[in-house]
Amino acid sequence: MKTSILTFFAALMVVPFQLLFAQSAVKIAVVGLTHSHVHWILGREGVGDVEIVGIVEPNDDLAHRLMAQYGIDKQLLYPDMESLFAAVKPEAVTAFGSIYEHLAVVQACAPRGIHVMVEKPLAVSMEHANEMAELAKKHQIHLLTNYETTWYASNHELKKRLKAEEIGPVRRVIVNDGHEGPMEIGVNQEFLDWLTDPVLNGGGAVIDFGCYGANLMTWLMDGVKPISVTAELKQIKPNIYPKVDDEATILLEYPSAQGVIQASWNWPFSRKDMEVYGKTGYMVAKNSTRLLSRTEGQNQEKVETLAKRTNPFNDPFAYLAAVVRGEIQVSAKDLSSIENNLVVVEILDAAIESAKKGKRIYLKQ
Template sequence: MRKLFILLLAVLLPGLQHVCAQKPVRIAVIGLTHSHVNWILGREDRGDIEIVGIVEPNTDLAKRYLDRHGLSMELLYPDMESLFDEVSPEAVTAFGSIYEHLEVVEACAPRGIHVMVEKPLAVSMDHARKMEALAVKHQIHLLTNYETTWYASNHEVKRRVTGQSPIGELRRVVINDGHEGPMEIGVNQEFLDWLTDPKMNGGGAVIDFGCYGANLMTWLMDGQKPVSVTAELKQIKPEIYPNVDDEATILLDYPETQGVIQASWNWPFSRKDMEVYGKSGYYIAKNNTRLISREAGESQETPEQLKQRTYPYDDPFSYLAAVVRAEVEVSAKDLSSLENNMIVVEILDAARESAKKGKRIYLK
C-alpha cells in the first residue's frame, strides 16, 4: 500500500505543484442558455481557473444554474458592459446561442480578452470572418470547444494515421454524432428555443452535430479543405422541428479521401464515434477511451481501453488556462484553433447551400 501511495504521489504531485504555483486564470461566463455550461459551472476545482463573473439577463435561468452548482448570485451581471465595468477577466467562455458568438468577440477582442466559444465557431462565414478579423487585429486567442476534442481515442487514431501509418493512406472516414433529439432528451426550454431557430443556430442537426465531423475531418486531413461538399438535409419530425433539419448527411471530397458526416436528432441512442479506413486496415474510436483496430495481417479486430488524456489536455478549461498562460501553443492544425474552425464553418455553409440547391458545392 505504501509503495502504491508513493507511486501515486510521483505521478500526481508534479501536476498539482504546477497548478498550485500559478494564480488561477480569471474567467467570465457569457450566457447560460447553452446547457453545456454545466461543464464549466460543475467542474471540480483544479485551481487553474476562477469564475469572476457570469453574464445572463434571464435571472430565473441564472438562479437555477447558480443554485444547482452552489455559486453566488453576486457573480451575475445583466450584460457584458456591466461586467467589464467591474471585473477584468483574462478570458471568457461563451455559452449563448451560436449567433451571439460574434457579439461576444466584438465586446472582448478590443479589450484584449481571450475567447472560447462552444461549438461551432460561428453561425455563418459572414460572422466567422468578422470574428477572425477581430481576433487577428487585437491578438487574442479565439478557440472553439468540442466534447470530442478531449477524447483519448480520437487522438490515438490521429497519432497512428500520421506519417507511416500501419493502415496506409486514408481512404474513407465516417463520423457519427447525434442523439434522439433535443426535445426528446429533455433539454431546457431556453436552450431549445434557439437550438431550433434557423437564425440563432444556423440550422438543426446539420449545425448541432455536423460541426463535430467537419472539425475532426479537417484535423485528420491536416487542415486541408475538401474539394467539394455535398449534403442532404431532412425533416423526419417536422411536427417537432418545423423550422430546421433534424437529419443531415454530408459528403466531403478530397483528392484521395472521402469524408462522410452523419448528424442526427433521430437516433435511438446518443453516439459520438469515428471510423477511419485506410488502404490496409481501419480504426474505430467508439467513445472517449474505447478503440477498435484491425491492421494488415491481423485476422480479427483488436479492442483497446485507453487512459484518459493527461492535464491540461483532458478538459477545455484547463486547456484554455494553459493557452492564456502561454504554456500551450495553439497550432493552426489543432482541433480548437481558429484556422481549423474557419474551415468548419465554410463546410457547414456549403452543406446548407448544397442541400438547398440540390448539387455539389466546390470550395474556393
Template sequence: MVRIPLYIAFLLMSLLANGQSPKKPIRIGIVGLVHSHVHGILNKAFRQKQTDVEIVGIAEPNRELAERFAKQYGYSMSLVYPTIAEMLDKTKPEAVTDFGRIIDHKKTVEACAPRGIHVMVEKPLATSFADAQQMGSLAKKHSVQLLTNYETTWYGSNHKAFALANSEKAIGDLRKIVVHDGHQGPKEINVNKEFLDWLTDPATNGAGALFDFGCYGANLSTWLLRNQRPLSVMAVTQQIKPDIYPKVDDEATIILTYPKTQTIIQASWNWPFSRKDMEVYGQTGYVFTVDGTRMRLRQKDDKAERSLEATSTDAPAADPFAYFASLLRGETKPDELTSLENNLIVMEILDAARQSAKTGKAVSLKQKL
C-alpha cells in the same frame, strides 16, 4: 498573529524549494447560460472548487435562469450582470467562455477582442462563414485566442486515432472517414427550455442537426487531413419529425470530397441512442473509435481486428477549461481541434452544406493558390 496550517506551510516550502510559486487561477467570465454545456464549468468552479479557473462574472439577461443556476451551484448573484459590456468593465476577466446562442458568438468577440480578452465558444464557431471570418479577423487584429470547444476534442480515442493515422502511418494513406454524431433529439433527451428554444431556430443556431452535430465531423475530418479544404461539399437534410422540429432539419448527411479521400458525416437527432464515434480507413487498415476511450484497429496482414484502449493522457487536457488555463499561461501548445484555422474551414464546410441541402447540388470550394 495568523497561524498557517502545517500542511500548507510544507506545500509552500516545497514549491519555493523547486523554484515554483502557487499558480494564480485564470480569471474567467461566462457569457450566457442558455447552452446546457455551461454546467461543465459551473460544476468545476463552484462544486469541485478546482483552482485553475476563477469565475469572476456572468453576463446573462435572464435573471430567473441565473437564479436557478445560483441555487443549484451556490454562486452569488452579485456575479451576474445583464450585459457583456458591464460584466467585462466591472470584473476585468482575462478570458471568457461563451455559452450563449451561436448567433451571439460574434457579439462576444466584438466586445472582448478589442479589450484583449481571450474567447472560447461552444461549437460551432458561428452561424455563417462570413461571421466566422469577421470574428477571426478581430481575434488576429487584437492578438487574442479564439477557440471552439467540442466535446470530442477531449476524447483520448480521437487523439490516439490521429496518431495511428498520421504520426505512425499505421493504416496507410487515408481514403475514407465516416463520422457519426447525435442523439435521439434535443426535446427527446429533455434539454432545458432555454436551450431548446434557440437550438431549434435556424436564425440562432444556423440549422438543426446539420450544424449541431455536422460540425463534429467537419472538425475531425479537417484535423485528420491536416487542414485540407475539401474540393466539394454535398449535403442532404430531412425533417423526419416536423411536428417536433418544424423550423429545422433533424437528419443530415454531408459528403466531403478531397483529392484522394472522402468523408461522410452523419449528423442526426434520430439515433436510437447518443453517439460520437468515427471510422478512419486507410489503404492498408482501419481504426474505429467507439467512444472516448474504446477503439478497434485492423492493420495489413491482421486476420481480425483488435481492441484498443485510449486514456485521458492521449487528449491534450482533462477538460476544456483546464486546457484554456494552461494555454493562456503558456504551459501547453495550441490544440489543432480548437484552433481558429481549423474552425474557419469547418464554417466554410457548414455554410456550403446548408447551401447544398437547399439547392440539391454539390458546392465546389474555390481552392486557394
C-alpha cells in the same frame, strides 16, 4: 553563519511566492447560460486553474436557478457584458449562449484584450466567422472553439497511428454524431428555444452535430479543405422541429479520400464515434477511450481501452488556462484553432447551400 541563515529565510519567502504565481488561477467570465454545456464549467471541481469572476445572463430565472444549483454567489451575476467589464476584467470569457451570439461576445472582448472560447461551432455563417477571426487577429487574442470530442483519447491515438501509416493512406472517414433529438432527451427550454431556431443556431442537426465531423475531418486532413461538399438535409420530425433539419448527411471530397458526416436528431441512442478506413486496415474510435482496429494479416479485430488524456489536454478549461498562460501554443492545425474552425463553418455553409440547391458545392481553394 549569519549570511547562511539570512539566505535560508530569504529562500523561504521567495519559494511560496513563486508557487503561488505558478498556480494562480486564470480569471474567467461565463457569458450566457442557455447552452446546456455550461454545466461543464459550473459543475467543475475547483482544481485551481480557473476562477469564475463573473457571469452574464439576462434571464434572471435561469441565472438564479443554475447559480443556486452550484452554490455560486449571486454577486457574480451581471445583466450584460458592459456591466461585467465595468466591474471586473477577466482574462478570458467562455461563451454559452446561442451560436449567433458568438460574434457579439468577440466584438466586446477582443478590443479589451480578453481571450474567448466558444462552444462548437465557431459561428452561424462565414460572415460572422470571418469578422470574429479578423477581430481576434487585430487585437491578438486567442479565439478557441470547444468540442467534446477534442478531449477523446481515442481520436488522438487514432491520428497518431495514421501518421505512422499503420493502415496506409486514408481512403474514407465516417463520423457519426447524434442522439434522439433535443426535445426527446429533455434539454432545458432556454436551450431548445435557440437550438431549433434557424437564425440563432444557423440550422438544426447539420449545425449541432455536423460540426463535429467537419472539425475532425479537417484535423485528420491537416487543415486542408475538401474540394467539394454535397449534402442532404431532412425533416423527419417536422411536427417537432418545423423550422430546421433534424437529419443531415454530408459528403466531403478530397483528392484521394472521402469524408462522410452523419448528423442526427433521430437515433435511438446518443453516439459520437469515428471510423477511418485506409488501404491496409481500419480504426474505429467508439467513444472517448475505446479504439477498435484491424490491419492486414490480423484474423480478428483488436479492441483497446486507452487511458484518458492527461491535464491540460483532457478538459477545455484546463486547456484554456494553459493557452492563456502561454504554456501551450495553439497550432493552426489544432482542433480548437481559428484556422480549423473557419474551415468547419465553410463546410457547414456549403452543406446548407448544397441541400437547398440539390447540387455539389465546390470550395474556393
